[in-house]
Amino acid sequence: MTAALNPRYQPPSRDAHTLIPAWYSVEKQNVIQELAQVSKAAITCDGWTSVAQDHYLTVTVHYISHGHIKQKVLNTKAVYESQAGLVVADKIQGILEEFQINTKVVAATADNASNMDVALKNLKLLKMGCFIHTLNLAAQKIYSISAITMWCARLQAVVVWLKRSTVAKTVMREMQRLLDLPEHNMILDVRTRWNSLFLMVERFLEQYPANLDQRLRKPMEKDRLERLTDDDFQKAEDFVKIMNLLYNSTHCVSIERSPTCGQILPILTKLEAHFRVSEEDTMFTSALKKKVWGDLEK
Template sequence: MPKAKRSKVWLHFTQKDANSATCNRCQKTHACKGGNTSNLMKHLATHGVYLKAEQCTVFDKLRDAPSTSAAAAAGQIEESPSPSPVSVVDITDDDDDSSRSSSVTPFTLAKKAALPKEKVEEIHRKVTQFVVMGLHSFSTVESPSFREMTTALNPKYQPPSRDDISNTLIPAWYNVIKQNVIQQLAQVSKIAITCDGWTSVAQDHYLTVTVHYMHKGSIQQKVLSTEVVYEAQTGLVFLKVGCFAHTLNLAAQKVYGIQTVTRWCAKIRAVVVWLKRSTMSKTVLREKQRLLNLPEHNVILDVRTRWNSLNLMVERFVEQFPAIQAACLDQRLRRPMERDRLERLTESDFEKAEEFMQCMKVLYTSTLCVSSDKTPTCSQILPILTKLEAHYSAADEDNPFVAAIKEKVWGDLEKRYQDQDIQNFLQEATLMDPRFKGRLGVGVAEAWWDRLEKAVIDRLPTEEDPDGDDEVEEDQADRHPRGAHRMSALEQLFADEDRELLHTTMSTSSALSITEQVQKEIELYKGMPAIPSGQDPVAWWWGKRDTFPNLSALSEVYLCVQASSTPSERVFSCAGHAISQERCRILPEKANMLIFLQKNC
């Protein structure tokens, strides 16, 4: 009679003979001599299947409360004990020691002196959080210094091994947070996605997908996945808005093609490079900054691929020029060749620096505006472009230096976002932002309002629901459930008048067609004054959702869209530490877990 298989590994393998088994995923044959499944479990880890993590309950306390049906199912599952893997993660409870034996032995004393299961699991969670959130290597938990630290804190605690951290605790934590994110996104109907690519030091090309959505008056974002891809990412089925921050940087890079700007920047760059290379320059520069009461800032060297770095280099050089001039005259740094470099800068060059900063400062400020991930940024694109067009328009008093910069920068920007679908989307997004809807030209925006009205109607049901009144009444009942609100004496006195007022309001709204309701909302919205640019439009719409039920629902379509891929850029800043030169052999699946937990916890 064949021996029964109890391991869950056989759900993914088919036994070929007594000493080998075939993977159901990749059809590869692996040795399992004597029924040993360790080799098979290691192979499943390469496919992202971690059996130990599925049985680990350390992170169950972090799981969000499920729905009623899910909670009932969970209660049924908890009644039946599940098998536990043999690991340092598993701790046996000692509540039934007295029933097993009433005698006191060294073994029972040792069990009573051990840490409770709940305490061990709590410490396991903190250790895992330390490794993940600090982006430490998995081998940290096995280092002698870490073991000595945990022993000093609590001698009874046995830290998890590197294998437990990598293959059990982190995957278990990942599964819990992943289910929490799925539950949160199940309640969202409108989302926007930002994507960006990045190549690690191991020459693996990663693609990160970040989702953005509105929830209760605020913008939320979650990192969905960071996957290795080896093929082109086109995404032709999506309406794509190019990264506006990168577009601004491409326009700023056009000034490198102006000969007068290139020669002028070379003079400043030569001094900055010399200060960067000199080992004594930092000490001397700090002394001069303190003497001259200047901010103790370092000089900045421009990099063409870094956003607005040329403007930052010039701005910092002008700020620190008195200290730089005094440092170059110091005997510890004074050299004829370097002094000649500084003397090559004329008064005209400093005038050009002031003009350059005045021209390019607005690009830097615009980049900061659209790099936020807590406020809507897509609706800022057209207002910012309008402001840039006015800023870079040719003026009679412009000298050739300034005129060349304006021509190059705006000549590149005016070619962007010419696709008609993108134009329509950006125009509608601008109207849905209460910060900018009142700052548009009346003649220009009239056609935009007509298109916005059509967009609202298209997203509503074409036929009126005959049970609409019942749904409204149910909605009112949900907002004011029985027993939840005790009527005051004044409400009891005027209860009949309040019911009549509510009935009149509902009758008036139900008498209007869908088109008339939308037109009424748009006219009311157009008549309201614009809010200051510092206020949050998402919170504004959340507060007006009862006044503008149709428009507030449409605002979620536009205001969750990000104008730049900066959120994904920030993810790759984290990925650069997670997949560093020292740990470049980390598996892509583990890298995805680390980045997911780092950004979503």
């Protein structure tokens, strides 16, 4: 099968355990030599946890070479000790020394975690807070509004049922073809990724006509699933309309090969105007706007 898909691909063999480390060593020396020609650099640092609950720290360097912005992932290092700031600082320092750029780094971008604040302060590096993380934290504030949490729960229950029900999948595919809708599956949100909530609601609106078929009503009632009302549908439309700008703002500053710092103030100015409460707003939209901008304006 592998040969049919790509005849040029050579799958790893029993020699891979010696070839891959040798290849890594060569590439690492190439990176060190390239960074030796760089006078100033910036880094991004991110601590994260795997599915197996192991903690890792990833450090990426950003620099300009021959007029082009470049970036290299220097290391993803397992952190078996405490995630305290001084421990993180020691790990970052070790990676920078390993690649001989510890005196060249002038700034670091990291999330809003307190241990990163302590680590970068200890390393005496200028910290540029991750703007995307700031937008993410502001968007997650909507979960603290009880009315929105209850609405999200009803929507999530329907999405979970549609994803699990074999009857629903069959009916959806049939209706998608009949109504000329994209043959997309439903999306279930992940609490720590606010974009997934936006995408879940957006996909729900896209596929809503396909889920109105009467054949789905009895299975829903049998499973004691609370049916969504027209008011829930209206809230979904309002939600997408309001949060779409925040979603697009996240993408605007999620670019690897061009600087994005200059976009922050214009984006904040646009968001301030967009989230300003007006007399026409419903209680639902007003609560959304107040909660999101109330966090961002800090």
